Amino acid sequence: MSDFETVAATEDQSARRGVSGEPGTPDRAGEPNRPRSLAGDAWRDLRRNPVFWLSLLLVVLVAAMAVAPGLFTANDPRDCVLSRQHAGPSGGAILGYDFQGCDTFARAVYGARASLLVGALSALITGVIALVVGMLAGYFGGWVDAVLSRVIDIVLGIPLLLAAIVLLKRVSTSGETVRLFAVILVLALLGWTTAARVVRSSVITAREQDYVAAARMLGAGNGRIMWRHILPNALAPAIVVLTIALGSFIAAEATLSFLGIGLKAPTISWGIDIDAGRVHMRESATPLIVPSTFLALTVLAFIMLGDAIRDAFDPKLR
């Protein structure tokens, strides 16, 4: 339960910072004839940030595992032989075998796919909902804003883990793919509110800018102003929130699978493996520690990446 609260708390911070993260004018022009853009400025800062490179490296590594797990291990994670239960490292199994006699390392590598799939797709759906809702509420204001803000308040008031338990019980007997998409949908439906608030506040800031007034005077319609002028400015804070949310969605998926209501075998998930390793920790702790490390590093990588990008886009914080 507390996992989600923390996630909410970290996102709250980003939401608060996101408000102030309005696109400022570049205060120090680099080359005299070519003023740097906000993105260019941010990139200059990011390039010199070791945390950014470290977290990016981790993210790329995990993404590679998800796409091509065969590159990292030659063993089949589902090839389990009980006779080598908790056996030490041998052959391709560099970290030994777990309680069921499966290759611990291979299972951790193959677990990246489900985690990243859930994280990325949930973040994508979250992003779409948040952009649409935030844009409508922020741009039109008035009763549209009032209604949408109340909806956000209500969804924000639902305790995430409890709601997920109730929702996912409905698919407890369904197949592998249905469960996967149920988890993605549930996380996205309960998790879009913070991002929507961030988008809304940055749209409200952008709406009052001179270039929007200029565009309107030139005869641009609402659709064009929203799409061409406001969206690019609302995107940066949204991407930051979504990067952090991606990490927390991965943590949430693992938590649900750990409880036994998220993904289930034969899907390979870090949450399931952590639960299995926990039960037999007295005999051998490696099957617990390996998936735990993979999960913690992945979640941390996304949170640090989001933090680094936010710091680069919001120099006022330093």
Place this chain on the structure above:
Amino acid sequence: MLRFILRRLLQMVLAFFGTTLIVYALMFAGQGDPIQALAGERPVTAAQRAYLTEKYHLDATGVGGFFYRYLNYLGGLLRGDLGQSLTGRQIGDILAAAWPVTVKLAVIAMAVTILVGVTAGVIAGIRRAGVFDHATLVLTLLVLGIPTIVLAPLAQYFLGVRWPIFPPTAGAQPSLWALLLPGIVLGSLSLATALRLTRTSVSENLRADYVRTARSKGLVRRRIVGVHVLRNSLIPVVTFLGVELGNLMSGAIITEGVFNIPGVGFNLFRGIRTEDGPLVVGIVSVLVVVYLLSNLVVDVLYAVLDPRIRYE
């Protein structure tokens, strides 16, 4: 003030009906055959089926039937009658036995949060950009980034099994000592957030005009920080702690499950594992009410604590 509380109460009543309706609709409406779901894999005789249909008014169909059963469930919830779990125990009795343990655990977690989190936050806020500040920022990032399902089993393994400093699990009647490690694990998350909140709040207030005034009046630094800055800085922290206490009360599902603590979260954990539908719904319904109530208390507390906030 009274008007604000009344309005807030009214909002809560609406939210209560809304959330219970959603919980109820999702759990029971539209599922294939509730009687078969209740019985699981076992066959149901015609007599049992007739008895259950009569008992739960399952013969009424359509919207009217659904609302009839919903109001039935709501009435039971309000009277404190949560029905029976699949194992035949009264859910109310299970919760009554579990609640004191959960409260004990929550109080330990809260104490850890306040003692360590707020103190360290104040120090980091005063010495901003110092070594201590940077160290706490990195540490809190780690704590915030590592999920409980990693933190709890690893703490149990390293501090309970590998180097047996703490008892690895709590028993049926857990002592305070056995609850200490789970309390620290549970509190570590709110600790990290409380620390960051205190730090930001203190360092912001240190730049305020009234601090400069106090300093130019010649007050010693200890008095400025201890009396003037702290009083203003702790308002958001107290609010946050209030919300957290509500969350902790609603049971730490993972922590209680891992450390075998027979609290509310543990019973929910077991209910999910054993597919005990009525137990899960009963506990979730009560937890939602606890959650709504704690939010209400915090909102009112906020208005009392900070007179600058007006709700009109």
